Amino acid sequence: MLADMSPRLLVFSGLPGTGKSTLARQLAGHLRAVYLRMDSVEAALLNAGLPAVSTEGYAVSYALAEDQLRPGMEVVVDCVNPLGVTRGAWADVAGRTGAHLVNLEVVCVDSAEHQRRVETRRAQPEDHSGRWSPPDWPQAQRSAQGYQAWTSPHLTVETGRGTPEENFGALLKLLGG
Template sequence: MNPSLITFAGLPGTGKSTIARHLAPRLPAVWLRIDVIEQCLRETQPERDDLGADGYKIAAAVAESNLVAGHYVIADSVNPVALTRDIWSAIAAAAEVPQLRVEVVCSDDDKHRHRVQNRRPDITGLDLPDWQGVLSREYHPWAEADLRIDTAQLSPDQAVEAIVAALE
């Protein structure tokens, strides 16, 4: 397999980071988690109310340098709209590597709500959205996704196998 950019999109609580955590050592890949970058920005710039696309821009720069160096990169974020998704496509094109666009969904609303309501942050200081926050979040389904993973149907290990198969 040649190094690729694996771009995730999906609402909070669907399982993106869980899948990325399992996938990164399997490839191996650099795992760029937007939540980590944005939390660092919040801590170092507490006067800012809105981070805008800064976390995505930082992650994109790090992704490009790692792709050029020959590494797999996993871009793990909500990627809610075309604007953020296009950032990753531009990086893959600039680095001249393939991009696998993966939308992670949870088709079982009860399971999804349970995950959101019962998860604990694994990033110090990160405030996770509640269920209402997830429901009210702007998110456009990713029609251009190459692969759609439904975590109501697949375990994290099964999702990893589906992604690895798609990369081959």
């Protein structure tokens, strides 16, 4: 009998500057999985001429993830995912494709470190800059005010005290190797 071959949909969620992108990129490379970064999707939409983006980036990402999961690819998603409705939509994508959903919330409990990370982050060419730029500290604080508490199962990774390598090791351990 073959083992369950269903792909995983691994959704990294959390406030800007917590370390989501660092961990998501590392995991996607480790798994050789598809990497979907919400910032890249939103940057592309803005640079294509949309005056602003809100739900459009998530709608595009749900469709792209579904397209990759159907043929069996594992997908790593990097997004803030602040609302129950967005979290539910990722669960719907997993349900429609038969994928295993793994929700990963990335937090940085050290507020001084969190602020330092946000304030020292700069848009890089590989971030598909243009009209998009990373949030500043006041924007990150506004994101925190609208970030809903989790009511669905998820794993939490705290990144405030470890190096990126240590945090990735902790993530792999949390995921079972």
